[in-house]
Amino acid sequence: AQTVTQSQPEMSVQEAETVTLSCTYDTSESDYYLFWYKQPPSRQMILVIRQEAYKQQNATENRFSVNFQKAAKSFSLKISDSQLGDAAMYFCAYRSAFGETSGSRLTFGEGTQLTVNP
């Protein structure tokens, strides 16, 4: 079974600075997808970024980028120019590419609570 580990329960960053959230995962599969979701105080789970394991290029979405190291099974999220609205719980998630005929199972990490200080 796959596992996802987020070793940082809490992180803080100054507004306008850069912060990196860590995620590692364990799998024996060669093809899969990785996600970062953000859950602000409203509790709405919002997709931040997605990475396909077969792509070597790191995904980027505006101020959010990932450092995907497949051999190390590491998938960190970098937030540049942090804003107060970035304060949230961030979850890393794994999805096998060899899922059932339809529908998919996401395995989540325990989350990292990010605080942005003004």
Added chain:
Amino acid sequence: ETGVTQTPRHLVMGMTNKKSLKCEQHLGHNAMYWYKQSAKKPLELMFVYSLEERVENNSVPSRFSPECPNSSHLFLHLHTLQPEDSALYLCASSLYRGSTDTQYFGPGTRLTVL
């Protein structure tokens, strides 16, 4: 706004009550999911429905009963719950095509069982 809505947003119920959670997606997706989020624990997948058929039941107690009448609606019927069932219940949906899809979540229902 992700196109997935959930009602009610908050629910308080006694252990003998029967209630239902509702989820609706406006994204044209073909798969829907129920997750449970408890404090200090990762999200737990409860049920997966694909094309209105249940494809996964992740060892959930029978006091939770899902229903998917069509591809846009998903219900979670609750009866004789326990206090440890208090949690945030999240619904998600996705469009499964081949081997890939991305799940989009609703805002959740905060359930408290007294």
